[in-house]
Amino acid sequence: MERLLVISALFLSLPILTLSDFLVPGIRNIQRRSPQDPSDDLEIYSVNIQSQITSRFAHNVITSRAVNRADRSQEVSFDVDLPKTAFITNFTMVIDGVTYPGVIKEKEAAKKQYEKAVSRGQSAGLVRASGRKTEKFTVSVNVASQSKVTFELIYEEMLKRNLGKYEMFIKVRPKKLVQSFQIEVDINEPQGISFLEAQGTFMTNDLLPLLHKSFSGEKGHVSFKPTFDQQRSCSNCSTTQLDGDFTVTYDVNRETPGNIQVVNGYFVHFFAPSKLKKVPKNIVFIIDRSISMIGLKMQQTKEALLKILEDVKEHDHFNFVIFDWGVEIWEESLVKATPENLSRAKEYVRNLYPKGWTNINDALLSAISLLDKVHSAGSVPKRSASLIIFMTDGQPSTGERDPAKIQENARKAINDKYSLYSLGFGTGVDYPFLEKLSLENSGVARRIYEESDAALQMEGFYDEVANPTLMDIELQYPENSISDVTQNKFKHYFDGSEIVVAGRITDNDLNWLTADVTAEGETDTLKYSENIKVHEEPDAVKQQQYIFGDFTERLWAYLTIQQLLEKRISAPASEKQNLTAKALELSLKYQFVTPLTSMVVTKPEEEKGEEETMIADKFVEGQESQAQSTYTASRTWSSYSAPRYSHRPTSFVDSDPHFIIQVPEKKDALCFNIQETPGVVLNIVSDPELGIAVNGELIGKKESGNVTSNETFFGKMGIVSTKLDLRIEVTTEAVTVLNGAKKMALSWQQDVTVTDDGLTLLVNKKKNLLLSMGDGATFIILLHKFSKNDPLHRDFLGFYTMDNHKFSERVHGLLGQFYHGVDYDISNIHKTADPQKPDATMRVKDSLLTVTRGSQRDYSKDPRSGSKVQCWFVHNNGEGLIDGVHADYIVPDLFSGVSTE
Ligand SMILES: *[C@@H]1O[C@H](CO)[C@@H](O)[C@H](O)[C@H]1NC(C)=O
Ligand SMILES: *[C@@H]1O[C@H](CO)[C@@H](O)[C@H](O)[C@H]1NC(C)=O
Ligand SMILES: *[C@@H]1O[C@H](CO)[C@@H](O)[C@H](O)[C@H]1NC(C)=O
Ligand SMILES: *[C@@H]1O[C@H](CO)[C@@H](O)[C@H](O)[C@H]1NC(C)=O
Ligand SMILES: *[C@@H]1O[C@H](CO)[C@@H](O)[C@H](O)[C@H]1NC(C)=O
Numbered sequence: 001m002e003r004l005l006v007i008s009a010l011f012l013s014l015p016i017l018t019l020s021d022f023l024v025p026g027i028r029n030i031q032r033r034s035p036q037d038p039s040d041d042l043e044i045y046s047v048n049i050q051s052q053i054t055s056r057f058a059h060n061v062i063t064s065r066a067v068n069r070a071d072r073s074q075e076v077s078f079d080v081d082l083p084k085t086a087f088i089t090n091f092t093m094v095i096d097g098v099t100y101p102g103v104i105k106e107k108e109a110a111k112k113q114y115e116k117a118v119s120r121g122q123s124a125g126l127v128r129a130s131g132r133k134t135e136k137f138t139v140s141v142n143v144a145s146q147s148k149v150t151f152e153l154i155y156e157e158m159l160k161r162n163l164g165k166y167e168m169f170i171k172v173r174p175k176k177l178v179q180s181f182q183i184e185v186d187i188n189e190p191q192g193i194s195f196l197e198a199q200g201t202f203m204t205n206d207l208l209p210l211l212h213k214s215f216s217g218e219k220g221h222v223s224f225k226p227t228f229d230q231q232r233s234c235s236n237c238s239t240t241q242l243d244g245d246f247t248v249t250y251d252v253n254r255e256t257p258g259n260i261q262v263v264n265g266y267f268v269h270f271f272a273p274s275k276l277k278k279v280p281k282n283i284v285f286i287i288d289r290s291i292s293m294i295g296l297k298m299q300q301t302k303e304a305l306l307k308i309l310e311d312v313k314e315h316d317h318f319n320f321v322i323f324d325w326g327v328e329i330w331e332e333s334l335v336k337a338t339p340e341n342l343s344r345a346k347e348y349v350r351n352l353y354p355k356g357w358t359n360i361n362d363a364l365l366s367a368i369s370l371l372d373k374v375h376s377a378g379s380v381p382k383r384s385a386s387l388i389i390f391m392t393d394g395q396p397s398t399g400e401r402d403p404a405k406i407q408e409n410a411r412k413a414i415n416d417k418y419s420l421y422s423l424g425f426g427t428g429v430d431y432p433f434l435e436k437l438s439l440e441n442s443g444v445a446r447r448i449y450e451e452s453d454a455a456l457q458m459e460g461f462y463d464e465v466a467n468p469t470l471m472d473i474e475l476q477y478p479e480n481s482i483s484d485v486t487q488n489k490f491k492h493y494f495d496g497s498e499i500v501v502a503g504r505i506t507d508n509d510l511n512w513l514t515a516d517v518t519a520e521g522e523t524d525t526l527k528y529s530e531n532i533k534v535h536e537e538p539d540a541v542k543q544q545q546y547i548f549g550d551f552t553e554r555l556w557a558y559l560t561i562q563q564l565l566e567k568r569i570s571a572p573a574s575e576k577q578n579l580t581a582k583a584l585e586l587s588l589k590y591q592f593v594t595p596l597t598s599m600v601v602t603k604p605e606e607e608k609g610e611e612e613t614m615i616a617d618k619f620v621e622g623q624e625s626q627a628q629s630t631y632t633a634s635r636t637w638s639s640y641s642a643p644r645y646s647h648r649p650t651s652f653v654d655s656d657p658h659f660i661i662q663v664p665e666k667k668d669a670l671c672f673n674i675q676e677t678p679g680v681v682l683n684i685v686s687d688p689e690l691g692i693a694v695n696g697e698l699i700g701k702k703e704s705g706n707v708t709s710n711e712t713f714f715g716k717m718g719i720v721s722t723k724l725d726l727r728i729e730v731t732t733e734a735v736t737v738l739n740g741a742k743k744m745a746l747s748w749q750q751d752v753t754v755t756d757d758g759l760t761l762l763v764n765k766k767k768n769l770l771l772s773m774g775d776g777a778t779f780i781i782l783l784h785k786f787s788k789n790d791p792l793h794r795d796f797l798g799f800y801t802m803d804n805h806k807f808s809e810r811v812h813g814l815l816g817q818f819y820h821g822v823d824y825d826i827s828n829i830h831k832t833a834d835p836q837k838p839d840a841t842m843r844v845k846d847s848l849l850t851v852t853r854g855s856q857r858d859y860s861k862d863p864r865s866g867s868k869v870q871c872w873f874v875h876n877n878g879e880g881l882i883d884g885v886h887a888d889y890i891v892p893d894l895f896s897g898v899s900t901e
């Protein structure tokens, strides 16, 4: 249900240059290009973005023209970010007057051609990457000296109405000044346009007058054509200020609830009745509070829920089903959204904390049975819409864990009575599982990207389903005169959205097409009827041809393919083949690059006398995790016991001890090393108020032959909680828990779970240990294992802070002192001998330090190779960044630290 309409991002560049460019991840391009920059040899003389929208159907043509002024050939690439909901329909390259067309083929055939080319040793490009709303189309070709190249990409899609408007954005990024740059959007809406807006995130007061927008009756027009000089970021700069999103939003008049368009034997019916009373809702929120929600994700979920509760209407009923190992239901039954009940609900939400694993099956069944109960008891309004909103960041890890079985259980229990919406949070989620789960139960799944605006994403989703005005909508057409109708029954209609149905007229003699709509409203059954003359007057036909004649047919094909692909997700295997065949046939007939087709572009390589084959595929949401979900299903319980940590630690220390402090406000990190001798114990965290301390003891590398190393690692860790009367010693061999006089020895060889008053300790066999001491204090200790015969390495430990929000203002220690954030500024970034490692000046705690760009590895997600974290490295054992000097953090033994503060 990606309702935003996005158009495209685009730039033309030299990839070779991007590499030699002095770029530091996370920082802007910090060095201006020199005048001899070879990119000046590539002149982009035209970028043209044309969008034609007819009755919500958008046809976009992006053309870019360049000339290679260099005295040698060079690689030129063309990038477009297009909406995930769009289908590419054509791409052509013209090099030196010779046209190389893209050919759309069945995916398998294209793949074979591609593999054949690769096996012949020919170079080949591949196009597929994705962002939040967009996917990337990239082509790179070698262009001879003094040659011209033109790229033209065409894609189409239907704009979906959301919250009362159609919206599209064009991500503009030409990267260079362009002689002729223009964006032109033409809208033709037979119902008449009611408003039209356009804006760009890069608009300045100087650019604003260049943005023209107008609308009148059926026509709307937006254009933006800055001249070469107007594109400059300052009057004598050679850089462009065009970099950002260009958005066009509009809506049409709603004088009638529906509107039918007929052209060339195909019809499209738009249905969006306005000013209807809202139907009361019964909502059950299912919230995942498994351990992987720890930290920001839980905080954002709570924030979103609190905001959503503000918007719940008094006639609505609601409840919460919270799940981890088991299921906790807030109130026995659904609760009316009175001010008192809402304030109790908020209190409850504020007190939610993560723990345990992911029992999805029981959570779903509990929510369904709650709705069943209130309906049979008649304790909710008879005419009301029942929705389940299911939020998770994981995969089933306890209870029923077979995804197919869970889907079957949910489908049977819901039995078409309720809609189930799924919000998949972060990257660890099994999205295809959620998608199928929702599609089978009149809902949709939506991804929540793990970023700072996650709460807004969840609220935005809620807004879309917050106002149902109709239920059980059915749109009917004269059976004998039409065929191939797209989905015509809908569970709910939400205010501000739109129902679209398309079909083919088979009766050549049909004069009038009638649509009958029945739906359940807030108080009674509503009926609507729509009529349209099928054979238009010649003038009107001409007018529509002027726009583009076959848009109803293409819109029908687009909708039909989308729905076949969706149906395929939940269809039994026997029907899947049939649905696939039909969707493939239509994709080929109408030339759409869909998940079943690919586009192949072949260009001769003059120099080598060879061909170059490139292939463009459609990005498929969650395709990677598809494999993952099959994998999970076949795993056994014992090997699949660990919750997934798909979020980032706030700070951690690992390897030769590298301390890393994440600074989310700056989307960056700081790091430092501590050089000490084996045997020394360092304090990592100490909080005298919470009574918690964490210390680590250093070990060295093995002494092998004549190789000696002064690198050290943490070989032992001690954790103390005075409040829980607890001491935990973690070594690379074992975990020992001392609780008062009790002693418990655990090994790394087994999965173990210990839960006690306020303590959760999970040992994930040979991998890691998760320790949660009360809410808001959670750590993971990673075990790095080496072969016994490794000449150099001993096993060692890494320490990751997963949640620290509980710690007091007095928390200290090498990591602890940063738990409440750290403020710093970076300036004067300058090159050093190593281009990857520029130096800079950092102002922190009133001192000025010279720091160096570097990277460290975070092994919390991928224990084998880790993932790189870019950071500013503070030299001399963190001096100037840490309070005092590093020797201040040396403590006498593993269990000291709390009382001495
Ligand atoms: C693709 O676009 C090119 C250039 O506009 C055009 O010549 C060609 O006919 C188009 N191909 C199809 C299949 O529409
Ligand atoms: C622009 O150029 C003028 C004259 O060459 C120079 O004095 C001025 O500082 C420049 N401005 C900027 C912002 O570079
Ligand atoms: C909710 O609030 C109303 C009035 O504030 C109260 O009468 C009712 O019992 C509460 N609980 C439920 C379950 O509706
Ligand atoms: C799909 O199945 C139906 C009958 O179930 C059949 O009539 C139709 O021809 C099949 N379509 C394809 C493309 O195989
Ligand atoms: C010791 O060092 C020398 C030279 O650095 C090297 O050639 C030799 O292989 C080393 N011996 C061992 C046992 O590693």
Ligand SMILES: *[C@@H]1O[C@H](CO)[C@@H](O)[C@H](O)[C@H]1NC(C)=O
Pocket: 675, 710, 711
């Ligand atoms: C550790 O060894 C490296 C390389 O042998 C050396 O450059 C560095 O100064 C040593 N550090 C300490 C603290 O001894």
